[in-house]
Amino acid sequence: xxxxxxxxxxxxxxxxxxxxxxxxxxxxxxxxxxxxxxxxxxxxxxxxxxxxxxxxxxxxxxxxxxxxxxxxxxxxxxxxxxxxxxxxxxxxxxxxxxxxxxxxxxxxxxxxxxxxxxxxxxxxxxxxxxxxxxxxxxxxxxxxxxxxxxxxxxxxxxxxxxxxxxxxxxxxxxxxxxxxxxxxxxxxxxxxxxxxxxxxxxxxxxxxxxxxxxxxxxxxxxxxxxxxxxxx
Amino acid sequence: xxxxxxxxxxxxxxxxxxxxxxxxxxxxxxxxxxxxxxxxxxxxxxxxxxxxxxxxxxxxxxxxxxxxxxxxxxxxxxxxxxxxxxxxxxxxxxxxxxxxxxxxxxxxxxxxxxxxxxxxxxxxxxxxxxxxxxxxxxxxxxxxxxxxxxxxxxxxxxxxxxxxxxxxxxxxxxxxxxxxxxxxxxxxxxxxxxxxxxxxxxxxxxxxxxxxxxxxxxxxxxxxxxxxxxxx
Numbered sequence: 001x002x003x004x005x006x007x008x009x010x011x012x013x014x015x016x017x018x019x020x021x022x023x024x025x026x027x028x029x030x031x032x033x034x035x036x037x038x039x040x041x042x043x044x045x046x047x048x049x050x051x052x053x054x055x056x057x058x059x060x061x062x063x064x065x066x067x068x069x070x071x072x073x074x075x076x077x078x079x080x081x082x083x084x085x086x087x088x089x090x091x092x093x094x095x096x097x098x099x100x101x102x103x104x105x106x107x108x109x110x111x112x113x114x115x116x117x118x119x120x121x122x123x124x125x126x127x128x129x130x131x132x133x134x135x136x137x138x139x140x141x142x143x144x145x146x147x148x149x150x151x152x153x154x155x156x157x158x159x160x161x162x163x164x165x166x167x168x169x170x171x172x173x174x175x176x177x178x179x180x181x182x183x184x185x186x187x188x189x190x191x192x193x194x195x196x197x198x199x200x201x202x203x204x205x206x207x208x209x210x211x212x213x214x215x216x217x218x219x220x221x222x223x224x225x226x227x228x229x230x231x232x
Numbered sequence: 233x234x235x236x237x238x239x240x241x242x243x244x245x246x247x248x249x250x251x252x253x254x255x256x257x258x259x260x261x262x263x264x265x266x267x268x269x270x271x272x273x274x275x276x277x278x279x280x281x282x283x284x285x286x287x288x289x290x291x292x293x294x295x296x297x298x299x300x301x302x303x304x305x306x307x308x309x310x311x312x313x314x315x316x317x318x319x320x321x322x323x324x325x326x327x328x329x330x331x332x333x334x335x336x337x338x339x340x341x342x343x344x345x346x347x348x349x350x351x352x353x354x355x356x357x358x359x360x361x362x363x364x365x366x367x368x369x370x371x372x373x374x375x376x377x378x379x380x381x382x383x384x385x386x387x388x389x390x391x392x393x394x395x396x397x398x399x400x401x402x403x404x405x406x407x408x409x410x411x412x413x414x415x416x417x418x419x420x421x422x423x424x425x426x427x428x429x430x431x432x433x434x435x436x437x438x439x440x441x442x443x444x445x446x447x448x449x450x451x452x453x454x455x456x457x458x459x460x461x462x463x464x
Contacts, residue, residue, distance in 0.1 A: 021286065046330055046344075047330050047344065049328065051292035053288070053289070056285070057253070057285070057321075057322035057324070057352070058290050058324040059253060059283070059352070060281055060282075060290075060326040061326065062326060062328040062346065064344065090289035092289070092290040092291050093292070094293065100437075101278075103379065103383075103454065105383055105384060106385075107369075107383045107384065112278075112296065116293075118291075120289070120291070136339065137339075140339045140342050143333055144333050144335055147339060151335075152339065152340075153339060154340045181442055183442075187384055188444055193448075194439075195441070195444075196441040197442075198436055198437070198439050198440075198454060198457065199436065199439075200434060200435075200436060201436070203432075204430055205332075205430070205431030207426075207430050207431075209428040210429075211412055212427075213428060214423055216424070216425075217426070219426050222335065222430060
C-alpha cells in the first residue's frame, strides 16, 4: 500500500493482514486477528524494538513510539542511522509485554505468558511540521501521558533536530499467551511437580525529583499514573 | 570469528568489540564497554528480541534465551522459520530493561532510563545432544532458576523436536541511562515545571497453581525468586 494513498476502507475496520510474514505459524491458537488486540498491546507497551537491515544484516534497537489511530510514530535524532534507514526501507517493530513465567511439570513445556505485537512495513518520513508535532506528541504522551500540555513544547530548532517516521498499522501479527502450562498427560498423572504461573507485574515507584528542581508538588498527571496490566 | 575456532584469549577478558555496527553513535556517554555490563543486562532481562532478515526484510520476534559464559543460547521449534534463518545468517538480539520514565521541563528532553544490550553475529546450530542440553538448560534456568533439576528433563523425542542455536557474545553494544533529565538551562531557571524520574519496577506476584495440579506446596526455588533490579 502506498503510504500516501487514501485507504479504500479505514484500517480500523479491517482485520489484521495475513501476508506470509504476518501470519503466525507457530502457536496458531495464540494468534489474535482483530485490530483492537493490536491496539491493546501497542498501548500497553512502553518501548518497542525496531529492526532494520543495514548492509544486509539485521540491526535491532529499543526505541520509544506512539500511536495515533492506525499510524505508529517513531522519532529520533536526524543523525541516527537506524531511523535514516527506517525511513527508506522495510522495518519490523516488536512490542512485547511479559506477564508471567509458566512453570510446567517437564522443562520442555516451560513457557511465558505474554502479549506480543509485531508490525511490518515501509515507513514514510514525516515532512510537515504539523505532522511532526502530531507524531512527537504521540510519542511523548505514550511515554508520559499528560506531559505535552504541561511541559514546554518544542521550539523550531528542536523540531528541526528531530526526525519522525510514520508506519501504517496495515500489516501486523498479535500473539497472546495466558493461563496454565500445557503438560504431557503422563506428567500430570505422575504428580509431585508444582505447575502453574508466576505472574510478573510492573508498577510505578515514587516519583524522584531532579536534583536541580526547586520544591514543587508532583503534578496530578504523574501522581495518578497507572500501569496498564493484562486483562486476563 | 569462526564459531568453532578457539579464541586466542577468553572472550570474558576482552572488552566489547567496536565494529561499526556495535559502536554506539548516539549518546556515547551512555555506552558501556566492559563485558560485565553486558552480562548484567543479559542476566537481568527475561526475554530478548531476535531480528533476522527474511526475503530482504527485517523480522523481529520476542523469544527466550539463556547465557553460558560468552555464549547466548536461543531455542525454538525445529519448524520455526526465524530460528532456521537465525541458524545460517546474521542476527541481531536486543535485551531491554526499562527502569523509568524521565520527565523533563520541555517535551524535547523527555527520555527513558534503561539498560540495553544489542548483540550481533552469525549463530551456529548446536548439533550435539550434549550441547543442546546445555543450551536448553541455560534457557530454562534463565527463565525459571532452579527448575531444570526440579522438573522432568527432556526425553529423546523432545530433544529432537527442539532446535538450539548458539551466538558468541563477541560483538555487542551496551547502553545504560540513569538519573535526571538533561534540561535546557533556561528551562531550569524559568522553574514551575516538575522534572525528575518516575521509576518503573517489576515484581513477581503470588504463584498461581495450574487448575489440574493436586495440592502441592510451592517449591522454594519459586517462592524465593527475586526480580533483578537496577543497581543504580
